[in-house]
Amino acid sequence: MLLRFESAQRNELPIILDLLDEAAVWLRARDILQWPPRFSDVDDWRAARIASYVEDGQAWLVRISSEVVATFTIGAADPDYADGWPDGPDDALYIFRMAVRRAWAGRNLGGRILDWASARALARGHKWLRLDCHRDNTALQNYYEARGFIRVGTLIRTITDGPQPGSGQPYTRGSGALYQRPAGSIHLPPRTAHPRGDTAMPDRYDITGEAAIWQEASELVAGLKLHEPPIDQLSWNTALEQAARTLENRAREIRQRNGMYFRVLGEPETNGASAD
Numbered sequence: 001m002l003l004r005f006e007s008a009q010r011n012e013l014p015i016i017l018d019l020l021d022e023a024a025v026w027l028r029a030r031d032i033l034q035w036p037p038r039f040s041d042v043d044d045w046r047a048a049r050i051a052s053y054v055e056d057g058q059a060w061l062v063r064i065s066s067e068v069v070a071t072f073t074i075g076a077a078d079p080d081y082a083d084g085w086p087d088g089p090d091d092a093l094y095i096f097r098m099a100v101r102r103a104w105a106g107r108n109l110g111g112r113i114l115d116w117a118s119a120r121a122l123a124r125g126h127k128w129l130r131l132d133c134h135r136d137n138t139a140l141q142n143y144y145e146a147r148g149f150i151r152v153g154t155l156i157r158t159i160t161d162g163p164q165p166g167s168g169q170p171y172t173r174g175s176g177a178l179y180q181r182p183a184g185s186i187h188l189p190p191r192t193a194h195p196r197g198d199t200a201m202p203d204r205y206d207i208t209g210e211a212a213i214w215q216e217a218s219e220l221v222a223g224l225k226l227h228e229p230p231i232d233q234l235s236w237n238t239a240l241e242q243a244a245r246t247l248e249n250r251a252r253e254i255r256q257r258n259g260m261y262f263r264v265l266g267e268p269e270t271n272g273a274s275a276d
Contacts, residue, residue: 003112008059008071013051014040016059019071020050023099034134034174045159050097062113070109072098074117081132084155084178092128092180093121114147115186122184129185135177147187149179211254218247 008016017040024035039046050073053059058075061068073096077089085092095117100109114129121129133140135154145151155176160169222244225237 002064003069003109003116004063005116006061006063007057008054008061010054012061013054013059015061015068016050016054016071019068019099019101020097022102026102032137032139034137034140053096062109064104068101069104070098070100070113072096072113072117074120077130078132078175080157080159080173081155081176081178084153084176085130085180086152091126092130093117093124093126093183094130096131110143111147111187118181118183118185126183128180129183130178130180132175133177133179134174136174141177141179144179148181148185150181151177151179153178211251214247214251214254218244218251221247 020035020039024038027034028037036042036046039050050059053073053075056075059073060071062070062072074093075096077085077092077094078096082089095114098110098113118129131144131149132155133144135156141151155178156172157176158170158172160171221240225240
């Protein structure tokens with residue numbers, strides 16, 4: 001199953017909110033009060049933050065083929081918890097608001113997102129991948145601990161501008177359980193474990209985007225094919241098919257060489273769920 005990671009564009013904010021809404025409904029149905037009832041059509045501090053993450057290129061969408069199956073945000077520390085990390089907030093990459101479409105649940109997409117984020121943190125020179133999650137959600141805490149995260153603290157934070165913006169009513173955030181794992185650490189499910197037993201293999205995740213570029217070129221060339229071309233232009237389609245196949249084979253060679261099982265499409269690394 002090939003996953004495609006892309007930084008969300010401004011016009012894709014409604015897609016992110018829809019994914020978060022679906023996750024919030026699922027949580028509420030199970031009496032898990034981790035997130036608000038909805039994220040869309042709400043004017044509060046959360047909505048402002050999510051919009052700013054999209055604006056800054058920190059919100060991501062995960063696709064399988066053309067279907068969006070998950071979202072997450074990756075960037076700097078949540079300012080409400082920045083003072084709680086043992087060695088300060090700077091030497092880490094932080095992941096927030098990870099949500100997977102319910103139709104795609106049970107396929108370890110969350111684990112693969114965390115592995116990708118871990119590899120990305122290492123490629124960007126960080127020591128840790130970190131997150132803060134709901135301090136009362138033990139099931140979620142167990143989920144992260146099973147994927148290599150260690151709890152390093154718990155903070156309780158009250159902010160002045162709560163669910164009703166401008167009201168001045170204080171609001172105590174539900175998050176604050178602080179977790180981290182070493183950057184570059186990979187926790188693959190048993191069926192995809194590397195035969196050597198390696199646990200830190202950032203090259204699996206196409207950090208430079210090399211395989212993704214070849215694959216994208218293949219799709220671009222294939223998209224030039226003419227629909228119902230006249231007889232005298234059939235050779236044009238044949239040539240394009242051959243070119244696209246050559247490019248796709250190159251992408252496949254890179255993935256097989258590095259043992260990749262999904263790809264990244266975004267800016268090269270030489271340049272780039274927790275929450276309430």
